[in-house]
Amino acid sequence: MRGKVAIIGVGMIPFGELFEMGLEEMVQQAYINCLNSVDKGISTKDIKAAWFGQWSGGGMIGQGALCGASLATMIGNREIPITRTENGCPTGSDAFRNACLGVASGVYDVVLAMGAEKMRDKPGVESLIAAGGGGGGILGLHPSWMLGMGGPVLQALYATRQMHELGYTMEDYARVAVKNHHNGVACPYAHYRFEVTMERVLNSPIVCWPLHLLDCCPQTDGAACAIVCRADIAKSFTDKPVYVLGSNTGLDHKNMWDKHSFVEMLSTVRAARGAFEMAGIKPDDVDFAEIHDCFTNTELMNLEDIGFCKKGEAANLLREGYWNRDGAKPINPSGGLKAHGHPIAATGIGQICENYWQLREEVEPERQVKLKNGIALSHNVGGDAFGVSCVTILSRSL
Amino acid sequence: MRGKVAIIGVGMIPFGELFEMGLEEMVQQAYINCLNSVDKGISTKDIKAAWFGQWSGGGMIGQGALCGASLATMIGNREIPITRTENGCPTGSDAFRNACLGVASGVYDVVLAMGAEKMRDKPGVESLIAAGGGGGGILGLHPSWMLGMGGPVLQALYATRQMHELGYTMEDYARVAVKNHHNGVACPYAHYRFEVTMERVLNSPIVCWPLHLLDCCPQTDGAACAIVCRADIAKSFTDKPVYVLGSNTGLDHKNMWDKHSFVEMLSTVRAARGAFEMAGIKPDDVDFAEIHDCFTNTELMNLEDIGFCKKGEAANLLREGYWNRDGAKPINPSGGLKAHGHPIAATGIGQICENYWQLREEVEPERQVKLKNGIALSHNVGGDAFGVSCVTILSRSL
Numbered sequence: 099m100r101g102k103v104a105i106i107g108v109g110m111i112p113f114g115e116l117f118e119m120g121l122e123e124m125v126q127q128a129y130i131n132c133l134n135s136v137d138k139g140i141s142t143k144d145i146k147a148a149w150f151g152q153w154s155g156g157g158m159i160g161q162g163a164l165c166g167a168s169l170a171t172m173i174g175n176r177e178i179p180i181t182r183t184e185n186g187c188p189t190g191s192d193a194f195r196n197a198c199l200g201v202a203s204g205v206y207d208v209v210l211a212m213g214a215e216k217m218r219d220k221p222g223v224e225s226l227i228a229a230g231g232g233g234g235g236i237l238g239l240h241p242s243w244m245l246g247m248g249g250p251v252l253q254a255l256y257a258t259r260q261m262h263e264l265g266y267t268m269e270d271y272a273r274v275a276v277k278n279h280h281n282g283v284a285c286p287y288a289h290y291r292f293e294v295t296m297e298r299v300l301n302s303p304i305v306c307w308p309l310h311l312l313d314c315c316p317q318t319d320g321a322a323c324a325i326v327c328r329a330d331i332a333k334s335f336t337d338k339p340v341y342v343l344g345s346n347t348g349l350d351h352k353n354m355w356d357k358h359s360f361v362e363m364l365s366t367v368r369a370a371r372g373a374f375e376m377a378g379i380k381p382d383d384v385d386f387a388e389i390h391d392c393f394t395n396t397e398l399m400n401l402e403d404i405g406f407c408k409k410g411e412a413a414n415l416l417r418e419g420y421w422n423r424d425g426a427k428p429i430n431p432s433g434g435l436k437a438h439g440h441p442i443a444a445t446g447i448g449q450i451c452e453n454y455w456q457l458r459e460e461v462e463p464e465r466q467v468k469l470k471n472g473i474a475l476s477h478n479v480g481g482d483a484f485g486v487s488c489v490t491i492l493s494r495s496l
Numbered sequence: 497m498r499g500k501v502a503i504i505g506v507g508m509i510p511f512g513e514l515f516e517m518g519l520e521e522m523v524q525q526a527y528i529n530c531l532n533s534v535d536k537g538i539s540t541k542d543i544k545a546a547w548f549g550q551w552s553g554g555g556m557i558g559q560g561a562l563c564g565a566s567l568a569t570m571i572g573n574r575e576i577p578i579t580r581t582e583n584g585c586p587t588g589s590d591a592f593r594n595a596c597l598g599v600a601s602g603v604y605d606v607v608l609a610m611g612a613e614k615m616r617d618k619p620g621v622e623s624l625i626a627a628g629g630g631g632g633g634i635l636g637l638h639p640s641w642m643l644g645m646g647g648p649v650l651q652a653l654y655a656t657r658q659m660h661e662l663g664y665t666m667e668d669y670a671r672v673a674v675k676n677h678h679n680g681v682a683c684p685y686a687h688y689r690f691e692v693t694m695e696r697v698l699n700s701p702i703v704c705w706p707l708h709l710l711d712c713c714p715q716t717d718g719a720a721c722a723i724v725c726r727a728d729i730a731k732s733f734t735d736k737p738v739y740v741l742g743s744n745t746g747l748d749h750k751n752m753w754d755k756h757s758f759v760e761m762l763s764t765v766r767a768a769r770g771a772f773e774m775a776g777i778k779p780d781d782v783d784f785a786e787i788h789d790c791f792t793n794t795e796l797m798n799l800e801d802i803g804f805c806k807k808g809e810a811a812n813l814l815r816e817g818y819w820n821r822d823g824a825k826p827i828n829p830s831g832g833l834k835a836h837g838h839p840i841a842a843t844g845i846g847q848i849c850e851n852y853w854q855l856r857e858e859v860e861p862e863r864q865v866k867l868k869n870g871i872a873l874s875h876n877v878g879g880d881a882f883g884v885s886c887v888t889i890l891s892r893s894l
Binding site for chain 2: 099164165166167168170171176177178179180181182183184185186192195196198199200202203204205346347348349350351352353356364365368372376480481482483485486
């Protein structure tokens with residue numbers, strides 16, 4: 099895909115507990131922000147197709163299916179094809195990948211990728227904690243779910259194994275929370291804009307040992323979108339397009355008992371390998387990244403699985419400040435899922451918004467990372483037993 | 497897309513009430529049949545990406561989300577990206593469209609499109625009748641659903657308006673059932689393989705006036721898949737590839753009260769217009785078609801909306817035998833949704849299987865239609881208030 103597809107505009111809404119907004123308003127506000135972000139202007143009529151990432155309307159707002167007509171009605175564009183996609187926690191990134199394929203196919207010149215999730219309206223056992231790890235088994239037939247194995251429980255299996263095999267500690271995990279909360283304070287779109295200390299994380303209640311409450315990302319409402327187009331026409335919309343070098347989805351077994359390891363996720367390894375191959379670059383070429391830190395231990399594992407460091411090195415590098423916003427390779431300058439929030443289908447496209455802004459050097463000065471190669475990466479992992487991962491690589495030049 | 501993408505193999509399972517099979521087995525059997533159908537053989541390793549159409553696992557089997565890892569685990573291929581798509585009743589056709597875009601993008605040479613639905617395991621108000629028209633509002637917040645407006649109720653609004661504006665009668669509708677049941681008898685994959693008479697249809701119970709029970713398609717379990725690849729490499733897999741000339745999705749308002757008409761569906765009009773434009777052909781060039789006859793009146797409306805005849809002419813042409821299997825333009829030689837069944841996400845890909853076999857002239861002699869141009873069309877319409885439609889145009893030559 100390298101060189102064929104560019105981003106010309108992005109938009110999102112501040113993530114949070116948006117009880118006052120319906121899914122429609124969230125989508126509409128993100129879409130308006132996205133249209134308005136296109137430097138030289140764009141009309142809805144320029145958009146020729148769309149992909150709408152939506153994870154689990156069925157569980158969260160009682161709408162089990164959300165066909166293309168839903169998004170068409172929300173954005174007032176019924177003249178184009180729209181596909182709803184779903185792919186676990188990477189739903190947004192995978193919708194973006196499909197949008198890029200649509201442009202690369204030559205069938206559509208300009209398309210929209212959208213992701214939105216309403217997570218907070220519905221309380222009880224059908225909420226994320228229960229549903230996430232078991233494939234969104236909202237009505238409960240997935241075996242992991244019946245064993246009570248929601249997100250934190252599944253991740254605790256990894257966290258304990260990381261401690262056993264790699265020598266990681268609860269302090270190492272807490273340090274991820276401290277870094278990402280610090281970053282989130284400077285991000286106007288983040289759900290949690292407060293600092294946390296090591297002590298506060300380590301004194302917060304245990305959700306599932308060894309994970310404390312403040313090792314877990316929040317449940318968040320949000321919407322985000324991006325407009326992608328043929329790279330060769332991008333400059334008619336903006337003088338500073340951002341190019342898509344690689345976009346790939348990797349899979350693994352859908353059941354925990356089939357996993358080969360609890361310190362590595364093959365879905366991420368595969369997604370990253372394919373994305374780097376597509377982009378023709380190496381992990382060292384990436385300046386900074388948004389990484390799926392649904393739990394603090396997961397960020398450390400992902401950094402290793404993507405290839406930013408060797409297995410077992412991520413925690414030491416964190417201690418040395420390597421992943422800090424002003425470090426050698428800033429990770430989650432937006433605050434990450436931990437502080438920015440994790441509205442499933444909006445998360446991946448929200449990361450792409452952040453990377454677009456950072457590559458164009460238009461975020462608040464205290465949040466702006468230093469650019470060398472002008473290349474950014476974003477990553478998600480989730481779905482049944484973390485069996486789905488997406489990696490997206492963006493660049494400010496071709 | 498014309499000329500870029502070809503089908504090299506298809507597979508499905510006999511549709512029906514498959515209480516003895518889980519979703520996994522249904523998918524696996526269809527996949528095996530599909531692999532085995534490739535004339536010169538194919539390996540799972542040749543397949544580089546997949547799209548998995550699945551409408552409403554949430555409602556039907558208590559699995560609200562079905563990420564790519566689900567299909568990967570079912571077919572034993574975790575080395576490729578897989579996206580789950582959903583788009584109302586056209587879910588299968590739209591998954592196929594996305595697969596075609598994947599190949600046309602140049603990123604993947606050979607890909608799989610799959611659709612599967614388990615409709616019969618779950619009884620009660622959450623079943624298709626309640627959920628279909630209201631956007632799969634399984635837990636019931638969609639306004640149409642709250643008004644009790646499931647599939648037959650919504651279609652009855654159209655059927656009565658067709659009677660009022662076009663002079664159609666209950667006998668005209670019954671005649672569609674008679675034709676399609678007759679076709680289904682000869683199809684080994686059809687759910688209902690029995691003839692019905694005009695009297696039997698007209699004496700069957702009214703579901704919602706003017707629609708009788710035998711004007712409605714059944715609720716059916718099923719799975720179907722197709723392998724598509726770059727047209728220029730298709731002959732390394734088969735001497736008789738079938739080419740994809742056009743594939744398009746059209747949308748309309750998601751609420752009934754916004755519709756401009758009850759004798760025409762803009763979603764179908766738009767899907768067909770775009771597909772014909774992409775294919776560079778006219779409706780008259782099509783030899784035969786599989787058309788979305790979820791209700792008998794819907795088939796007549798669709799034939800007009802696609803452009804096979806003028807508005808108000810479809811019923812007369814039916815009476816003259818024009819749409820019969822041995823008529824000028826055979827419609828639903830497979831038996832259609834009416835007799836073949838309607839397992840939502842499997843339906844569209846099942847139509848594509850049928851058209852592939854017909855274009856290759858390999859169905860039972862009594863079912864084989866006569867070919868002139870060697871061009872076939874398939875069509876679905878559904879989703880929220882029938883706001884989504886897909887049209888796929890296949891050809892045995894480029």
